[in-house]
Amino acid sequence: MHIGRYNTSKKIYIYHMHLNRERYDERRKVKKTYKMELVFHKCLFFLTLFFLQFSISTTAFFNEFLDCIATTTSSANIVFTPNDTLYSTVLQSSIHNLRAIDTPTSTKPLAIITPFLYSHVQSAVICCVRFGLNVRIRSGGHDYEGLSYTSRNHTPFILLDLNQLRSVEVDLDSKTAWVESGATLGELYYWVSQKSDLLGFPAGECTSVGVGGQLSGGGFGMLARKYGLSVDNVVDARLVDVNGRIRDRDSMGEDWFWAVRGGGGGSFGVVVSWKINLVYVPRTVTVFSLSKPLDENGTQLVHKWQHVAPNVTNDLFINLIISPIQEVGGSSWMMQVTINSLFLGTTNQLLEIVSDVFPELGLQAKDCIQMSWIESVVYYSFYLRGQSIDVLKNRPAMPKSYFKVKSDYVTKPIPIDALEEIWKWCLRANLSLLIEPHGGKMSEIDETATPYPHREGNLYMIQYIMGWDDEDGGFKASKRYVGWVRRVYEKMTPYVSKKPRGAYVNFRDLDLGTINCNASYGEAKRWGKKYFGGNFRRLAIVKGMVDPANFFSSEQSVPPLVLSSSY
Numbered sequence: 001m002h003i004g005r006y007n008t009s010k011k012i013y014i015y016h017m018h019l020n021r022e023r024y025d026e027r028r029k030v031k032k033t034y035k036m037e038l039v040f041h042k043c044l045f046f047l048t049l050f051f052l053q054f055s056i057s058t059t060a061f062f063n064e065f066l067d068c069i070a071t072t073t074s075s076a077n078i079v080f081t082p083n084d085t086l087y088s089t090v091l092q093s094s095i096h097n098l099r100a101i102d103t104p105t106s107t108k109p110l111a112i113i114t115p116f117l118y119s120h121v122q123s124a125v126i127c128c129v130r131f132g133l134n135v136r137i138r139s140g141g142h143d144y145e146g147l148s149y150t151s152r153n154h155t156p157f158i159l160l161d162l163n164q165l166r167s168v169e170v171d172l173d174s175k176t177a178w179v180e181s182g183a184t185l186g187e188l189y190y191w192v193s194q195k196s197d198l199l200g201f202p203a204g205e206c207t208s209v210g211v212g213g214q215l216s217g218g219g220f221g222m223l224a225r226k227y228g229l230s231v232d233n234v235v236d237a238r239l240v241d242v243n244g245r246i247r248d249r250d251s252m253g254e255d256w257f258w259a260v261r262g263g264g265g266g267s268f269g270v271v272v273s274w275k276i277n278l279v280y281v282p283r284t285v286t287v288f289s290l291s292k293p294l295d296e297n298g299t300q301l302v303h304k305w306q307h308v309a310p311n312v313t314n315d316l317f318i319n320l321i322i323s324p325i326q327e328v329g330g331s332s333w334m335m336q337v338t339i340n341s342l343f344l345g346t347t348n349q350l351l352e353i354v355s356d357v358f359p360e361l362g363l364q365a366k367d368c369i370q371m372s373w374i375e376s377v378v379y380y381s382f383y384l385r386g387q388s389i390d391v392l393k394n395r396p397a398m399p400k401s402y403f404k405v406k407s408d409y410v411t412k413p414i415p416i417d418a419l420e421e422i423w424k425w426c427l428r429a430n431l432s433l434l435i436e437p438h439g440g441k442m443s444e445i446d447e448t449a450t451p452y453p454h455r456e457g458n459l460y461m462i463q464y465i466m467g468w469d470d471e472d473g474g475f476k477a478s479k480r481y482v483g484w485v486r487r488v489y490e491k492m493t494p495y496v497s498k499k500p501r502g503a504y505v506n507f508r509d510l511d512l513g514t515i516n517c518n519a520s521y522g523e524a525k526r527w528g529k530k531y532f533g534g535n536f537r538r539l540a541i542v543k544g545m546v547d548p549a550n551f552f553s554s555e556q557s558v559p560p561l562v563l564s565s566s567y
């Protein structure tokens, strides 16, 4: 039995070596002849590997791979295999969506590598390429479908967990910072605030999200109307490419650098660090958070919000959370809207603006709280509200749950009677909506400036959020809850963007489509255009130039498109 396994693994190894040579030759050939599409042998290899997955971990093949890592990194403590007692702890450490990992059909990593030097990342990539192993990159582990730590298409993979690469170096003179991908947004915000209370960074509200994934896909937060997405403020990046070389903006070139800033994680290399422009925040900001029942008056407010929030001064950000709540003292449920706001100024200035553009809100001074920008970060990272800002540097994990999210963009205000219908669908499905305004700086930036195409003309973005826990049935109940979100999403069709119906790549949704490792650009267009609009083709062309053999791949990575010379 043991010998049999060894022989099989030997065959795989030999096949793999042949494959690598083939891929190398192919790359050269492609460069020469500019073929329209590449043909890959990778899937066959991965499929073989899948059927042998259990035996592989104990075979010479796998040991040779581990030797490769050990000799090239000279570090024994960064690799965890399923035989290690810590494997499960490390795997679970930053998993956020329990639905993704509990799936009986999902595949767990053959090994986890936790680099603390860039050279470790280089070694990991070189060894994975040499041994034909797919790699999944994880920074904060918040991918909605778990693509950073599991494989739905059964591709065996090595998990490269960047959690230990998390330094934040702020340069006050140039008002920039280098931040490593494994830092959380909370750490980034915290260390910036420790250098200056007049500097911040536009990124997401959830402080446990990883910098690596967030900046790879865009990065939308409460400063977006003032300063755009995170990626609009990225000025350089260091990335490990498919050959294990470290590149920066200069050595990547502008097309590759463009793709890295929002083209979605896991397609263009392992980004180890980012240089970001820090932005000005006033010493005092004002927040308010008001909840109202979605009766007739509440619906009128939401309707008016659609006209106000995307058009008001860029200093004011107001989003909405619409969710079912249990009526006080009763067993029945109703819909409620929570109106959350960050204003870059004082309460008096805010009241003046709101009384002018949104008097229906009835905002009063007692509803408003003045604080520093970094305090507002903790305030809006809901699971931390009430704690000191120092909590951010401890990387507190957000509670895990099972969830499914879908996203949409709205380009025309939804009429009141339709809103009332939508509340009924949400109530029936026990579904929440998180609605984030665009406009302001988001609209001023050209839709081709970064891969994120949802710019001018988009009023707001909707997230349909279905969350549940073990008490609600855990993983076994997934089909039911996911079905409910899908039904509401279908019903929303008349009210949202069309041709394509837009979606935000950081709100990863595998319902939009998946590909296997040798899929073509044509096959990926179905979901690629939703995330990236007209930018998807340019992304695929960049991918064809920098990773034509599709080493960095997943169920929703950008496939390579290699053009004929007549292009």
Ligand SMILES: Cc1cc2nc3c(=O)[nH]c(=O)nc-3n(C[C@H](O)[C@H](O)[C@H](O)COP(=O)(O)OP(=O)(O)OC[C@H]3O[C@@H](n4cnc5c(N)ncnc54)[C@H](O)[C@@H]3O)c2cc1C
Binding pocket: 096, 136, 137, 138, 139, 140, 141, 142, 143, 144, 147, 148, 162, 181, 203, 204, 205, 206, 208, 209, 210, 211, 212, 213, 214, 216, 217, 218, 219, 220, 221, 264, 265, 266, 267, 269, 270, 271, 272, 398, 506, 507, 508
């Ligand atoms: C609770 C919660 C709140 C959120 N709030 C917001 C929000 O306010 N605004 C917003 O824009 N988004 C938000 N998101 C979405 C979030 O931005 C994305 O899920 C993001 O991709 C997560 O990054 P991560 O590093 O934590 O995830 P990971 O799961 O580690 O990575 C996500 C993807 O990026 C790839 N990747 C990760 N690191 C790298 C790297 N260094 N180089 C190359 N590829 C990499 C992964 O392989 C994976 O495909 C939220 C998500 C959650 C779960």
